[in-house]
Amino acid sequence: MKIRLENIVKRFDDNTAVNDFSAEIESGELVTLLGPSGCGKSTMLNMLSGILYPTEGKIYFDDDDVTYVSPEKRGIGLVFQNYALYPHMTVLENICFPLEIKKVPKKERIERAKKMAQLVHVDGMLNRKPGQLSGGQQQRVAIARALVKEPRLLLLDEPLSNLDARLRIEMREEIRRIQLETGVTTIFVTHDQEEAMSISDHIILMKLGVLQQYDKPQYLYDQPANCFVADFLGNPPINKIEGVAKDGKVLLGDDEVDSTIRVDNVPDNTKVFLSFRAESVILDNASPLKAKVVMTSVMGKEIITSFILGGKEVRGYMNSDVELKRDQEIGISFKKTGVFVFDFESGERYL
Ligand SMILES: Nc1ncnc2c1ncn2[C@@H]1O[C@H](COP(=O)(O)OP(=O)(O)O)[C@@H](O)[C@H]1O
Ligand SMILES: [Mg+2]
Known part of the structure; x- marks a missing residue:
């Protein structure tokens, strides 16, 4: 029926x-x-x-x-x-x-x-x-x-x-x-x-x-x-960092996020959230976006790494041949999927 x-x-x-x-x-x-x-x-x-x-x-x-x-x-x-x-x-x-x-x-x-x-x-x-x-x-x-x-x-x-x-x-x-x-x-x-x-x-x-x-x-x-x-959806919960839109890019403090993440339709200086799933994080030491390792932990068959990015502790599943150490500086970029930009106030989605 x-x-x-x-x-x-x-x-x-x-x-x-x-x-x-x-x-x-x-x-x-x-x-x-x-x-x-x-x-x-x-x-x-x-x-x-x-x-x-x-x-x-x-x-x-x-x-x-x-x-x-x-x-x-x-x-x-x-x-x-x-x-x-x-x-x-x-x-x-x-x-x-x-x-x-x-x-x-x-x-x-x-x-x-x-x-x-x-x-x-x-x-x-x-x-x-x-x-x-x-x-x-x-x-x-x-x-x-x-x-x-x-x-x-x-x-x-x-x-x-x-x-x-x-x-x-x-x-x-x-x-x-x-x-x-x-x-x-x-x-x-x-x-x-x-x-x-x-x-x-x-x-x-x-x-x-x-x-x-x-x-x-x-x-x-x-x-x-x-x-x-x-x-609301996903475990671990999606990562969420405050940022600002500028010239179609997302800035976390002074750092510019991945140039592939574009929000051209958003007015400059709009406060946003950059949200990304743990599985969308890439360890990429060539990336200008730098983060600091907090710790790695084993969750079932996966290894999850927590790190400080844009002043906030976030988590990602990253492939690394060597063990990542506390306070180590790493470069971060993102996959095409599972990365979003939302308006800070209304929660409306921009990307
Ligand atoms: N019989 C009722 N009288 C007054 N308020 C109610 C009554 N039933 C539910 N509410 C209110 O309506 C809202 C939704 O409740 P409910 O449908 O039970 O939520 P959920 O099932 O999602 O937990 C709540 O704010 C609750 O306090
Ligand atoms: Mg109920």
């Missing part, structure tokens, strides 16, 4: 939680709503489910206006952070429950619930109570319970937040597998950029209730619309 959000606004008294939000979500996709805590993700999801109604704007499921339709008439499945399973019921009874409400005959509901239990890999524990399951298993049951009604739309609000790091990674892959196997249109909410990057067809990044960028994960990373997007 396709979804269209048209100029959605949600106000709580004088607090605007979602502001002029428009987007279309293609049928069968997994789209993630990503952003820091308080940016309006749950509010948006709750308007999609019908728990909340927007103050302004329209929501369409395919061509139907569902803006003010109640939750139970929308054909949605919901999964929250806390699994909200019924503690006194078995796994099988929990998964069956939505079908019981819909008065599906007993034989059929058990068949359908067992099929769902198989899909989410809890078919070996149908007679256990939720208290006898791990967090990951409980969340699998919650997903099965949401899917058993064959919803047109699956909504997941930070479903992995209660799980430990290793289980989170396993479960996010499971959610993607289940989503691909069922083909159900899915909206997934998280504040974790790595989680969003790893499982989404598209990501919607939000800040203070406003959509910042809606794109494929890799595109968001490679072509951030503004400084906020660049800062």
